[in-house]
Structure formats: structure tokens, C-alpha cells
Amino acid sequence: MKLTINGKVHEFEVEAEMPLLWVLRDELGYTGTKFGCGIAQCGACTVHVDGLPARSCSTAIGDVDGSEITTIEGLGTPDKLAPIQEAWVEHQVAQCGYCQSGQIMSAAALLDSIPSPTDEEIDAVMSGNLCRCGTYPRIRAAIKTAAAKMEG
Amino acid sequence: MGKIKTIARRSFLIGSVAVAGGAAFGVYTYKKPYANPLEDELYAGESTLNPFVLINKEGVTIITPRAEMGQGIQSTLAAMVAEELDVAWETVQFKHGPAASAYYNNAMFAAGVPFNEFDDSFVAETMRSGMKKLGKILAVQMTGGSTATIDGFDKMRMAGCSAREALKTAAADRWNVDASSLETENGKVINPANGESLDYREIAAEAADARPATVPLREASEWKYVGKSMPRLDMTAxxxxxxxxxxxxxxxxxxxASVISNPKLKGKMNSFDASEAEKMPGVIKIVDLGDGVGVIADNTWRAFNAVNAIEFDWGDAPYPDTQAGMWDVLEKGLSLDPLNTLRDDGDVVKASADAPDGISAEYRVPYLAHSCMEPMNATALVTNNGAEIWTGTQAPQVAEQFAAEALGLDTEQVKCHTTFLGGGFGRRVEYDAAVLAAKLAKEVPGKPVKMTWTREEDTAHDFYRPIALGRFNAFFDNAKNLRAFDAKISSPSPTYDAMGRLGFPVGGPDAQLTEGIHNQPIDIENYRVYGYNAEVGVPVGFWRSVGNSFGGFFHESFLDEIANHRGVDPVQMRLELMANYPVARNVVEKAAEISNWGSKANAGSGMGFAHTLSFGTYCAQVVKVSQVKGKISIDKVWCVADPGLVVDPKNFEAQMMSGIIYGLTSAIMGEITFEDGEAEQSNFHYYDAMRMHQCPEMEFATLSNKTHIGGAGEPGTPPSVPALANAIFNLTGERYRELPLNKHIDFV
Known part of the structure; x- marks a missing residue:
């Protein structure tokens, strides 16, 4: 099997049913993508598969063999943040931070398809991502700031 | 680079003396400071000036020995040290550091005294001081009870101050000048006489042996970091x-690895059949843990699959099978002797017998899971010499102690490394994950084992917020003046259960049974609050704001009922009851002001008010709701808090926001119920939380009239629940006394 993750090619052999999440985390060491529920209810495991958001805990590796995957690590790095990550820092969004990889990946996908989302559009997309620390008001603000940054 | 075990233990640990001994500041008088744990793990070229300051060629690392579970505490503690140490914020490095007695939490014990927050009497202060000494003697490094800022405020600044003075002393020796003539700035000691400077890194080793003069902490007017919104140090990561x-x-x-234990909590495992699991791919070892089974595999998902393929015959739980049976225990609890009688003003019995008018109400709240986003997990490595644990914990020494016990080792042979916590909320003071990982790792010596629970296991094996039942009576004279207030609360004691598990068994009254009720800043002529310990047997523990999470709901709902019965405005009524508590009054008045309480601006909406003083912080909230297509929409929350000093305004606001959403989630939908001795909820589809589209707009204000510094992590939670229930009553005329509210009404 083969995946291109954040531009890097990985070849490996696992069961076709293994969720993408556990290939990323345990087989390949991409631990920025988090396990929260295992049933696509919390969004902590969100990554992009060929540019589209996917809950990696419920995406069988056999179904995405050969795909290009972007994880949080591929969006930007501590030394070179992506504009959306800059917006997250600007608004001091993260608290425990555990859900934020998934939040940011969902928000990045939202901005890819809707560059200037309304509150309703933000609600519709982001309600799939749980946060137990209650960072939602700052996530909303950061998405708007990121939208402005990316347009400008 | 080889790790150097300390070769020559320094005879005099400046920081420890200044920090723990406090000779200069005259507050604490303990004779013997705890050893600086950093001394045991220095690398070549590193120096430690005290347990909180480490300097190497990379620069200054501040040890922030409290669990970072979202509350931003590590940044706040680092800012306190940096404030005195004169290092640029951008250059500050931080780490949790080792588990050690030097990092004991004083404030946690001081908060345990049975005096109200607003009680500044000599006796209350003496008791608080005594408990702080007890905290030092027990020397427990623990994060909880919204105490970390309170505990750290002097201690961390003293650490920065003493380190700075040591560095100045070292520079003064080199330059042969008087240390008091020197200045510090951006990680350098400067001699203003000639402009010469020395980087802290150059003189750290000498500073570690210096004996500086003691100087007082800086005045608030000089602060650069404390009181300012500092960018969190963990944000980029x-x-x-x-x-x-x-x-x-x-x-x-x-x-x-993963583990499944008996979902009938505390029940035995009669037998299990792992014959299918043994054959599954990646499975390395099946481990009988007594009350459950662990599977060690080569991948977490394979471990999940295998553990789920095991067939179990579970023994029964030692508590009632059903939820109804549990409520019976609480009802019967009310006829026991009260465990606490922390408020008994006037003569409620006489006043109620004489009263011509009265109302009564019964409130109930369910069990709640903490539901941290990161399921419980821990990694352990067992070798011939001992064991190491890596886990996100609020109590690393406790994890070490119980892992050691499980492994048959001395506590000193187990070392806990504390990582970031993906949520804590009180759940991660427990050590269960560390012990499970240790037991599994013992089966494969020399190999680290990462044990991760499924979400289902996490929900089934929480130490829940206890169920609670409150019976309230109020009595009035003919003019509907409130003459007596009588509250009886029946609930399993979370303190007895959790502290017993943690190895600190306690007795006597548990204030948590009536927190948020007996200790509120209101006066009623005849005012009685009794707490009854109704032991059900389901494991319960500390859940964000603990007793206040239900006490606040009961108390503030009932005050709203009293105001309604009297036909008076609930805010105005509270201001009258708070006549003797100006700090509380100011908070309430400010909340009314910013929410336009009582104005036409809110016509058509339901407005609810509540105030709870908890963890040393006064917090008033107004919730505004409306009906959208027959469902309740929570439109806005106004929150005013007075914690005394706000150490970091932006972060304090984040904590209030977080506490409110945690509280509203519980109010709307939070509920764990038991059937056949097992929690009926399993994953987020049955135990959900507030989501983006349900989250209200929020507006905050903070006041600083209070004298003692208060907490931030928990005080936002208690008033949010009754403020919502009161708003729904205001809108619909329906009074809901049992949570969660979605049993009664739909939400957007």
C-alpha cells in the first residue's frame, strides 16, 4: 500500500480495514492527528484525503490506497505557520489543544470551498468537531480572521 | 551528551530556601526545604538555580509543575517567574518537570478549610495558614480545585526573584562590585556604571552556588507580564x-495495548474467553488483570479489535442495578444524620413553624462523565531497575505511588513523566490508566507499552460527578418577606470516594455536599443547609466545580423561585440578600448593567440570572434564550467575575468561556444512567456535548475588588446551569428541576 502524506511517499502493508487514523498514528508516526471516538462523531481525527476533509478514524485504508493525505503537520510547521494557524495563534484559540488539529483541518477544508463563510456555513461544517474546553467562540473568530488573511 | 547524576550535591539551595523557606518574606517558617529535583537530572552545561529555574546554553527554562489540561496554567506560572527574572517572553522555554515534593500545592489544602471565602476572621486565616503547612508536609504535587494560580502567585515570583538575585551576585563577584548596584534585563546582568553585561548563561553555574541577599518582590506597578495577556507558550505546538x-x-x-474491565463497576470478572482474540493479527499477549483483560499488540487498532473480541462473564456491581434504585438511596439518605451542617443561622424550625406561607421544591441532577477529548491512556516501561510512566496526569506522584504498588516496587523506583493533558476536568487526578499500563508493561519487561482506552471504555469507567438530590423549603411572612430558607442535599460524597482512592482518606464533614449553597454571600435570618452522605457505590470523583456543579443549580434556581413567589425581580432580591457583601453586589450589578437586565432591549427573550461564589471567585451570569421553531436557542451569556487579581486577562476569559460551555453542556444534555449496573451511555452519539451551532455569543467583564486571589478553571461552570434554567422559566413559565433539560424541552 502507498500513501503520499504531506508530500512524502510511504509504502507499507496492513489490513485493508485498518482505519487511516491508526496507519498515520501507529504505523507511520503522524501523531498530530488525534483519536477521540472511533466512530466519526468528534472530528478530532480529521485529515484531508485528496484535498477533501475525512474522518480518518472511520476511513478504511483500503479505500484510500494511493491517495494524497494532508495532516495537521502538513498544513504548516512551528517555524512556518499556515495563515489559518496564525489566526489560531492570534485568537489564542487552543486550551487543552487536543481537538484543535481536527478543528483546524475542518476549518481549512471549509475555507478551501467557501473562502468567506457566513456564521451559518461555519456552524454547518464545524458542528462535526467537538471541543470539551469550549473554544468555539474563538474558533469562529479565528476562521473569520483566517478568511480575511487568505483573501488578502 | 551524557546525563550527569549530581556529583556534588550543593550545600545550599538558594531557591529552595527562598521559595519554600521564605526567610525573606516571613510568611512560611518551615525548617527544611524539599530537595531540588532538577539537581538529579542535570545535563552537562546545565545549572539549576532553584526547583523552578534551569539554565543551559539554550537559555532559561522555567519549570511549570502543574498539569496543562487547557487552562493555560503553564504559561501563567512561567509569566510569574519571568516577571521577576527579567527574561524576554519570546525566549522563555518551559516544561512540566519531574514529579517531586518540591512542587507541592499549598493552596489546595488551604481551600479545604471549612470557612467561607469571604471570612477573613483570625480563626479562618489561622486555619488556612495551618492547612498550607499541612500541604507542605504532605507535599503533594497536584493540579485541581482551581488552585494553581493561587498557589503559584508568590512562590513562582519568589523563584524568579531569588534566581535573579543569585545571578546578580555571581556577576558582582566576577566584576568585584556590589550586587545591589547591578540591574537585569532580557536575560542579562548589566552594570549601569560601565555598561558591561553578562548573559545569564555565562554565569549560571556560579549563580547556582551564590548566596544572594534577600530582596522583596516587585510592586504591582512594576509588572510587565503579570496582569497582562501573554501569548500562551503552548499555542504554536x-x-x-x-x-x-x-x-x-x-x-x-x-x-x-487496550483494556476492557468490568463495566459493572467494582464487580469481579468470573471468567473470560480470549480464544478468538489470541488468533487475531498483531496480538502479542493477553493479560488477565483480575477485573478485566488487556491485550498487548503491535498497533492500537489491533489491540482494540482483539480486546473487543473477548467474551466476558462479569460479576455484579456492589450497588443497585438500576437508576431508580440509586435514587432510593438518596431519598433514604435524607433521613440519616447529616454529614455536614455548615450553615445553620437563626432558628429555621421555629421560623418555619410560625410562617403563614411557604414554597418547596425538589431538584435532581444525574451522574456525569468528564468526557475528556483524549481518552484515558498511559505508557509504561518496566525494567530490572524500576519503571517509567508517561501520562497526562493531574497528580504525578500519586500515579508513581500506585504504579509502584501494582508492580511491587518502591515509589522511588517509579518515575512519572507528565505530558500535556487532552482535557482533565478532575478526571486525571485518578491513576487508573497509569496502573493499567504498568501492569501490562510488567508482562513484557524492557518494552514500553502504550495503553489506550476506547471511548466506550472511557465513558464506562469514569469516576462520575455524583447524582444529587436537593429538597428546599422557603418560608414567608404575610407580606411575602423571606423569613427562612432550609436546604437538605443528599448525594454520595465525592471527597470521601476520590481522596480514599488517592491514598488520603478523609473523615468529617464534606463541604462538597453543599458547596454553592452553604457558603454563598447572602444573609437570611433563618438559614439552614445540611448535607447528607448517601453512599450509592458507583465510583464518583471530582468533576469541574465538584459540589458547586449541582449546589449552584439548586441554590440559584430556588432563589429564582423565591423571587417569583414574592413577585420581585430576582437580581434586585439578590442585591438585598447580599447587602453585607459589597464584592458580590458589585459583580451582580455589573452583570445586570452589561446585560441590560430588565430593559426593553431583551423583550421577547427569556432572561435568567445566577451568581455563585466558588473557588475564591465571585461569578454572576445572565443567560438569554429564545424559541426557534419550538426549540430553545441559547442566544447569549453575559459573565462577570471577580477573582481579585486577574493574572492573565485573555486567558482568564478563556477559562470563564470554557467553564460556561462545560456547564451548559451538562445542563442541556449531560447524563449518565445505569441499567444492570452498567452505564448506558458509551460514545459521543449517546453522550454528546455542546457543539458550534449551539454555542451562544458571550460577553465578559472582570472586576478586581476582592482581596484574596481566586481561581479561574471552575468558577464559570456553576452559575451557567441555573442561569439557563431560570431563563427558560422566564421565557416559558416552566420550571425544570431535574437535569438534563433535554428531558423536558428541545434545544436547537
């Missing part, structure tokens, strides 16, 4: 996926 949580630990030759 947390938006780039590079922050290491317990679940992210990766070690050489590491194996992966």
Missing part, C-alpha cells in the same frame, strides 16, 4: 500537531 499528549508518546520498541 497545539496548532501544529506537535504538542505531545500522553497518547502521542512514541518510544523505541513500543507496543500498543
Amino acid at each position: 497545539k496548532v501544529t500537531g506537535t504538542a505531545e499528549f500522553g497518547i502521542d508518546v512514541r518510544l523505541k520498541d513500543m507496543l500498543y
Whole structure:
């Protein structure tokens, strides 16, 4: 099997049913993508598969063999943040931070398809991502700031 | 670079003396400071000036020995040290550091005294001081009870101050000048006489042996960091996926594991059949844990699959099978002797007998799971010499102690590394994950084992917020003046249960049974609050704001009922009851002001008010709701808090926001119920939380009239629940006295 993750090619052999999440985390060491529920209810495991958001805990590796995957690590790095990550820092969004990889990946996908989302559009997309620390008001603000940054 | 065990233990630990001994500041008088744990793990070229300051060629690292579970505490503690140490914020490095007695939490014990927050009497202060000494003697490094800022405020600044003075002394010796003539700035000691400077890194080794003069802490007017919104030190890591949580630990030759234990909590395991699991791919070892089974595999998902393929015959739980049976225990609890009688003003019995008018109400709240986003997990490595644990914990020494016990080792042979916590909320003071990982790792010596629970296991094996029942009576004279207030609360004691598990068994009254009720800043002529310990047997523990999470709901709902019965405005009525508590009054008045309480601006909406003083912080909230297509929409929350000093305004606001959403989630939908001795909820589809589209707009204000510094992590939670229930009553005329509210009404 083969995946291109954040531009890097990985070849490996696992069961076709293994969720993408556990290939990323345990087989390949991409631990920025988090396990929260295992049933696509919390969004902590969100990554992009060929540019589209996917809950990696419920995406069988056999179904995405050969795909290009972007994880949080591929969006930007501590030394070179992506504009959306800059917006997250600007608004001091993260608290425990555990859900934020998934939040940011969902928000990045939202901005890819809707560059200037309304509150309703933000609600519709982001309600799939749980946060137990209650960072939602700052996530909303950061998405708007990121939208402005990316347009400008 | 080889790790150097301390060769020559320094005879005099400046920081420890200044920090723990406090000779200069005259507050604490303990004779013997705890050893600086950093001394045992210095690398070549590193120096430690005290347990909180480490300097190497990279610069200054501040040890922030409290669990970072979202509350931003590590940044706040670092700012306190940096404030005195004169290092540029951008250059500050931080780490949790080792588990050690030097990092004991004083404030946690001081908060345990049975005096109200607003009680500044000599006796109350003496008791608080005594408990702080007890905290030092017990020397427990623990994060909880919204105490970390309170505990750290002097201690961390003293650490920065003493380190700075040591560095100045070292520079003064080199330059042969008087230390008091020197200045410090941006990580350098400067001689203003000639402009010469020395980087802290150059003189750290000498500073570690220096004996500086003691100087007082800086005045508030000089603060650069304290009181300002400082960018969180963990933010960049947390938006780039590079922050290491317990679940992210990766070690050489590491194996992966999961465990299923009896969902009938505390019940035995009669037998199990792992014949299918044994044959599954990646399975390395099946481990009988007595009350459950662990599977060690080469991948977490394979471990999940295998553990789920085991057939179990579970023994029964030692508590009632059903939820109804549990409520019976609480009802019967009310006829026991009260465990606490922390408020008994006037003569409620006489006043109620004489009263011509009265109302009564009964409130109930369910069990709640903490539901941290990061499921419980821990990694352990057992070798011939001892064991190491990596986990996100609020109590690393407790994890070490119980892992050691499980392994048959001395506590000193077990070392706990504390990672970031993907949520804590009180759940991660427990040590269960660390013990499970240790037991599994013992089966494969020399190989680290990362044990991760499924979400289902996490929900089934929480130490829940207890169920609670409150019976309230109020009595009035003919003019509907409130003459007596009588509250009886029946609930399993979370303190007895949790502290017993943690190895600190306690007795006597548990204030948590009536927190948020007996200790509120209101006066009623005849005012009685009794707490009854109704032991059900389901494991219960500390859940964000603990007793206040239900006490606040009961108390503030009933005050709203009293105001309604009297036909008076609930805010105005509280201001009258708070006549003797100006700090509380100011908070309430400010909340009314910013929410336009009583104005036409809110016509058509339901407005609810509540105030709870908890963890040393006064907090008033107004919730505004409306009906959208027959469902309740929570439109806005106004929150005013007075914690005394706000150490970091932006972060304090984040904590209030977080506490409110945690509280509203519980109010709307939070509920764990039991059937056949097992929690009926399993994963987020049955135990959900507030989501983006349900989250109200929020507006905050903070006041600083209070004298003692208060907490931030928990005080936002208690008033949010009754403020919502009161708003729904205001809108619909329906009074809901049992949570969660979605049993009664639909939400957007």
C-alpha cells in the first residue's frame, strides 16, 4: 500500500480495514492527528484525503490506497505557520489543544470551498468537531480572521 | 551528551530556601526545604538555580509543575517567574518537570478549610495558614480545585526573584562590585556604571552556588507580564500537531495495548474467553488483570479489535442495578444524620413553624462523565531497575505511588513523566490508566507499552460527578418577606470516594455536599443547609466545580423561585440578600448593567440570572434564550467575575468561556444512567456535548475588588446551569428541576 502524506511517499502493508487514523498514528508516526471516538462523531481525527476533509478514524485504508493525505503537520510547521494557524495563534484559540488539529483541518477544508463563510456555513461544517474546553467562540473568530488573511 | 547524576550535591539551595523557606518574606517558617529535583537530572552545561529555574546554553527554562489540561496554567506560572527574572517572553522555554515534593500545592489544602471565602476572621486565616503547612508536609504535587494560580502567585515570583538575585551576585563577584548596584534585563546582568553585561548563561553555574541577599518582590506597578495577556507558550505546538499528549508518546520498541474491565463497576470478572482474540493479527499477549483483560499488540487498532473480541462473564456491581434504585438511596439518605451542617443561622424550625406561607421544591441532577477529548491512556516501561510512566496526569506522584504498588516496587523506583493533558476536568487526578499500563508493561519487561482506552471504555469507567438530590423549603411572612430558607442535599460524597482512592482518606464533614449553597454571600435570618452522605457505590470523583456543579443549580434556581413567589425581580432580591457583601453586589450589578437586565432591549427573550461564589471567585451570569421553531436557542451569556487579581486577562476569559460551555453542556444534555449496573451511555452519539451551532455569543467583564486571589478553571461552570434554567422559566413559565433539560424541552 502507498500513501503520499504531506508530500512524502510511504509504502507499507496492513489490513485493508485498518482505519487511516491508526496507519498515520501507529504505523507511520503522524501523531498530530488525534483519536477521540472511533466512530466519526468528534472530528478530532480529521485529515484531508485528496484535498477533501475525512474522518480518518472511520476511513478504511483500503479505500484510500494511493491517495494524497494532508495532516495537521502538513498544513504548516512551528517555524512556518499556515495563515489559518496564525489566526489560531492570534485568537489564542487552543486550551487543552487536543481537538484543535481536527478543528483546524475542518476549518481549512471549509475555507478551501467557501473562502468567506457566513456564521451559518461555519456552524454547518464545524458542528462535526467537538471541543470539551469550549473554544468555539474563538474558533469562529479565528476562521473569520483566517478568511480575511487568505483573501488578502 | 551524557546525563550527569549530581556529583556534588550543593550545600545550599538558594531557591529552595527562598521559595519554600521564605526567610525573606516571613510568611512560611518551615525548617527544611524539599530537595531540588532538577539537581538529579542535570545535563552537562546545565545549572539549576532553584526547583523552578534551569539554565543551559539554550537559555532559561522555567519549570511549570502543574498539569496543562487547557487552562493555560503553564504559561501563567512561567509569566510569574519571568516577571521577576527579567527574561524576554519570546525566549522563555518551559516544561512540566519531574514529579517531586518540591512542587507541592499549598493552596489546595488551604481551600479545604471549612470557612467561607469571604471570612477573613483570625480563626479562618489561622486555619488556612495551618492547612498550607499541612500541604507542605504532605507535599503533594497536584493540579485541581482551581488552585494553581493561587498557589503559584508568590512562590513562582519568589523563584524568579531569588534566581535573579543569585545571578546578580555571581556577576558582582566576577566584576568585584556590589550586587545591589547591578540591574537585569532580557536575560542579562548589566552594570549601569560601565555598561558591561553578562548573559545569564555565562554565569549560571556560579549563580547556582551564590548566596544572594534577600530582596522583596516587585510592586504591582512594576509588572510587565503579570496582569497582562501573554501569548500562551503552548499555542504554536497545539496548532501544529506537535504538542505531545500522553497518547502521542512514541518510544523505541513500543507496543500498543487496550483494556476492557468490568463495566459493572467494582464487580469481579468470573471468567473470560480470549480464544478468538489470541488468533487475531498483531496480538502479542493477553493479560488477565483480575477485573478485566488487556491485550498487548503491535498497533492500537489491533489491540482494540482483539480486546473487543473477548467474551466476558462479569460479576455484579456492589450497588443497585438500576437508576431508580440509586435514587432510593438518596431519598433514604435524607433521613440519616447529616454529614455536614455548615450553615445553620437563626432558628429555621421555629421560623418555619410560625410562617403563614411557604414554597418547596425538589431538584435532581444525574451522574456525569468528564468526557475528556483524549481518552484515558498511559505508557509504561518496566525494567530490572524500576519503571517509567508517561501520562497526562493531574497528580504525578500519586500515579508513581500506585504504579509502584501494582508492580511491587518502591515509589522511588517509579518515575512519572507528565505530558500535556487532552482535557482533565478532575478526571486525571485518578491513576487508573497509569496502573493499567504498568501492569501490562510488567508482562513484557524492557518494552514500553502504550495503553489506550476506547471511548466506550472511557465513558464506562469514569469516576462520575455524583447524582444529587436537593429538597428546599422557603418560608414567608404575610407580606411575602423571606423569613427562612432550609436546604437538605443528599448525594454520595465525592471527597470521601476520590481522596480514599488517592491514598488520603478523609473523615468529617464534606463541604462538597453543599458547596454553592452553604457558603454563598447572602444573609437570611433563618438559614439552614445540611448535607447528607448517601453512599450509592458507583465510583464518583471530582468533576469541574465538584459540589458547586449541582449546589449552584439548586441554590440559584430556588432563589429564582423565591423571587417569583414574592413577585420581585430576582437580581434586585439578590442585591438585598447580599447587602453585607459589597464584592458580590458589585459583580451582580455589573452583570445586570452589561446585560441590560430588565430593559426593553431583551423583550421577547427569556432572561435568567445566577451568581455563585466558588473557588475564591465571585461569578454572576445572565443567560438569554429564545424559541426557534419550538426549540430553545441559547442566544447569549453575559459573565462577570471577580477573582481579585486577574493574572492573565485573555486567558482568564478563556477559562470563564470554557467553564460556561462545560456547564451548559451538562445542563442541556449531560447524563449518565445505569441499567444492570452498567452505564448506558458509551460514545459521543449517546453522550454528546455542546457543539458550534449551539454555542451562544458571550460577553465578559472582570472586576478586581476582592482581596484574596481566586481561581479561574471552575468558577464559570456553576452559575451557567441555573442561569439557563431560570431563563427558560422566564421565557416559558416552566420550571425544570431535574437535569438534563433535554428531558423536558428541545434545544436547537
